[in-house]
Amino acid sequence: MAVIDYISAIRLAMKEEMEQDEDVFVLGEDVGVKGGVFTTTKGLLEQFGEMRALDTPLSESAIAGVAIGAAMYGMKPIAEMQYSDFMFPATNQIISEAAKIRYRSNNDWNCPVVIRAPIGGGIFGGLYHSQCPESVFFGTPGLKIVAPYRPYDAKGLLKAAVRDPDPVIYFENKKCYKMIEGEVPEHDYTVPIGEANLLREGDDITVIGYSLPLYFIEQAAAELAEEGISAHVLDLRTLQPLDKNAILEAVRKTGKVLIVHEDNKTGGIGAEVSAIIAEELLYELDAPIMRLCGPDVPAMPINPPGEKNFMLNKEKVKEAMRNLALY
Amino acid sequence: MTPSTSTGQSFRHIQLGISNEQAIEMYTMMLTARRFDERVLLLQRAGKINFHVSGIGQEVAQVAAAFALDRESDYFLPYYRDYGFVLSVGMTLRELMLSVFAKAEDPNSGGRQMPGHFGSKRLRIVTGSSPVTTQVPHAVGIALAAKMKNKSLVSFVTFGEGSSNQGDFHEGCNFAGVHKLPVILMCENNQYAISVPIRKQLAGKVADRALGYGFPGVQVDGNDALDVFRVVKEARERALAGEGPTLIEALMYRLSPHSTSDNDLAYRTKEEVEENRAKDGIPKFKQYLIDCGIWNDELNGELEAKIRKMIDDATEYGDKAPFPTPESSLLHVYAGDAEQGGMS
Numbered sequence: 001m002a003v004i005d006y007i008s009a010i011r012l013a014m015k016e017e018m019e020q021d022e023d024v025f026v027l028g029e030d031v032g033v034k035g036g037v038f039t040t041t042k043g044l045l046e047q048f049g050e051m052r053a054l055d056t057p058l059s060e061s062a063i064a065g066v067a068i069g070a071a072m073y074g075m076k077p078i079a080e081m082q083y084s085d086f087m088f089p090a091t092n093q094i095i096s097e098a099a100k101i102r103y104r105s106n107n108d109w110n111c112p113v114v115i116r117a118p119i120g121g122g123i124f125g126g127l128y129h130s131q132c133p134e135s136v137f138f139g140t141p142g143l144k145i146v147a148p149y150r151p152y153d154a155k156g157l158l159k160a161a162v163r164d165p166d167p168v169i170y171f172e173n174k175k176c177y178k179m180i181e182g183e184v185p186e187h188d189y190t191v192p193i194g195e196a197n198l199l200r201e202g203d204d205i206t207v208i209g210y211s212l213p214l215y216f217i218e219q220a221a222a223e224l225a226e227e228g229i230s231a232h233v234l235d236l237r238t239l240q241p242l243d244k245n246a247i248l249e250a251v252r253k254t255g256k257v258l259i260v261h262e263d264n265k266t267g268g269i270g271a272e273v274s275a276i277i278a279e280e281l282l283y284e285l286d287a288p289i290m291r292l293c294g295p296d297v298p299a300m301p302i303n304p305p306g307e308k309n310f311m312l313n314k315e316k317v318k319e320a321m322r323n324l325a326l327y
Numbered sequence: 328m329t330p331s332t333s334t335g336q337s338f339r340h341i342q343l344g345i346s347n348e349q350a351i352e353m354y355t356m357m358l359t360a361r362r363f364d365e366r367v368l369l370l371q372r373a374g375k376i377n378f379h380v381s382g383i384g385q386e387v388a389q390v391a392a393a394f395a396l397d398r399e400s401d402y403f404l405p406y407y408r409d410y411g412f413v414l415s416v417g418m419t420l421r422e423l424m425l426s427v428f429a430k431a432e433d434p435n436s437g438g439r440q441m442p443g444h445f446g447s448k449r450l451r452i453v454t455g456s457s458p459v460t461t462q463v464p465h466a467v468g469i470a471l472a473a474k475m476k477n478k479s480l481v482s483f484v485t486f487g488e489g490s491s492n493q494g495d496f497h498e499g500c501n502f503a504g505v506h507k508l509p510v511i512l513m514c515e516n517n518q519y520a521i522s523v524p525i526r527k528q529l530a531g532k533v534a535d536r537a538l539g540y541g542f543p544g545v546q547v548d549g550n551d552a553l554d555v556f557r558v559v560k561e562a563r564e565r566a567l568a569g570e571g572p573t574l575i576e577a578l579m580y581r582l583s584p585h586s587t588s589d590n591d592l593a594y595r596t597k598e599e600v601e602e603n604r605a606k607d608g609i610p611k612f613k614q615y616l617i618d619c620g621i622w623n624d625e626l627n628g629e630l631e632a633k634i635r636k637m638i639d640d641a642t643e644y645g646d647k648a649p650f651p652t653p654e655s656s657l658l659h660v661y662a663g664d665a666e667q668g669g670m671s
Contacts, residue, residue: 057501062501065465066464068465097461097465106437106438
């Protein structure tokens with residue numbers, strides 16, 4: 001099995017889906033000739049032509065809205081938001097339209113669109129090239145939301161998203177693009193939307209996360225193992241719908257849970273995960289539910305100390321994990 | 328009709344390729360939409376239904392546009408006043424009444440959405456929402472798909488002049504212009520966005536906005552059925568020839584209040600409304616048909632009676648039809664969702 005990086009896995013998923021189904025196409029700013037500002041769509045124009053790797057005007061609501069229209073016609077568009085920070089002009093199209101098309105038409109119409117959007121900081125992107133907007137869309141019925149961490153899941157979840165008959169937001173992490181490598185099968189496979197994945201088995205504490213912070217969690221878990229602390233690590237992979245059974249099973253294993261994400265704490269995915277745990281197995285817990293998240297500030301600053309202070313890292317995660325273990 | 332029309336030139340419809348039968352069918356649709364609308368207003372006043380948003384004063388342009396399109400292949404994205412349009416592309420009075428009464432059998436939304444929120448895959452009427460103008464990019468996306476799949480069809484989208492201020496109008500127009508897509512955008516300029524008159528909505532003309540997007544924009548008298556038919560037909564020919572979008576601004580007047588929750592005399596005078604009622608295109612089109620010698624008062628009386636009967640039938644049908652079950656409100660969030668709704 002080939003070891004490739006996260007961005008190559010995303011690119012491969014699009015290439016394979018476009019080869020298999022001529023209704024699949026990519027549209028967005030700079031996705032054609034340039035191949036994307038991060039090179040995510042590199043080579044697609046050369047292989048599939050300019051209509052299927054479509055450079056659009058700089059206009060996010062139109063990118064989403066046109067993709068929604070094409071999807072209602074029967075196409076399988078992948079709409080790229082260049083940065084998730086810039087997808088807010090498209091929010092009305094995503095929340096008022098895509099999410100509600102099946103419901104409002106009583107199952108007559110559907111909207112099989114994929115919205116890809118890069119999230120996350122640590123790249124000196126400042127306030128508007130670093131955000132994690134998951135919580136804005138989370139809790140909107142009708143949307144599915146995925147946020148892969150491993151290249152294997154990046155490919156498999158994107159292929160599943162393209163084939164899904166409902167709208168899927170695909171949050172890919174910018175910092176993961178080149179940094180995270182992993183084994184990715186060259187053959188066709190999908191990762192089911194709605195299923196979490198156990199990254200590491202352990203007995204003392206459970207850590208639940210998604211996207212980039214899992215990198216820090218895995219590193220911290222390896223180091224804590226040497227201190228005799230054994231961590232059980234769950235990758236949510238899909239944020240909506242949450243894999244409730246996997247969450248409960250993972251927490252039950254150790255009775256102590258830490259939830260980690262880069263999006264700010266208040267109203268984040270972790271709040272919902274905490275509520276699920278509290279509702280279902282409060283009396284099985286041996287410690288209060290803990291969360292480690294981005295601070296409740298509008299977004300991270302560009303100055304290096306400020307960005308570092310906002311971002312999670314191995315040390316912060318390790319400390320939180322140790323505190324939970326020692327509780 | 329326009330002042331240039333005299334009885335001596337009264338076969339304009341034949342010149343446009345409209346048969347006598349089709350001209351009468353157009354009139355039938357206009358009158359049906361008007362009588363439907365009046366009935367629903369009465370139903371609301373009588374407390375039988377909660378809400379109605381009226382299209383009175385706009386039917387002529389709606390019907391004329393529909394007749395200029397290919398009702399077998401084109402895609403339609405009407406806005407919430409387009410009763411005349413959806414009737415013309417095949418929605419029935421019973422189906423509209425099912426929507427008015429919010430009943431389970433309503434094909435538009437199964438009784439989920441307000442009346443006027445049309446949708447029918449069978450008729451290629453694309454499901455719509457209430458935040459205005461979101462349908463413009465959808466129409467552009469459908470036109471893009473048609474171009475990609477080499478299909479000979481257009482998408483036709485309507486909206487009000489207030490809506491033409493929304494970003495989605497501009498973003499959609501620009502996208503369509505850049506890619507020369509087969510989309511026809513028709514603004515039903517009824518002079519009011521609820522209470523705000525056109526002078527406070529627009530400093531220029533809606534039609535002129537097309538200039539900035541590189542395609543033609545034309546103004547047309549929305550009370551002149553044949554002129555609306557002509558410009559929509561020309562726009563369709565341009566679209567199919569690969570020449571791209573057309574923006575049509577059909578000028579008309581909203582004779583009804585914005586909705587049954589609106590008191591329009593708080594912001595406009597009775598005199599102004601009456602002045603515009605005199606310009607109503609439906610009696611004008613009737614007179615045109617009479618002048619052509621293909622219509623008369625006797626036929627008109629028969630038609631009125633027939634429409635009344637159909638509306639009575641549809642009203643009774645809609646009224647008696649069952650509501651959706653409470654539990655069904657949890658269904659169709661996602662494909663194949665669980666019995667209790669949602670995915671879990």
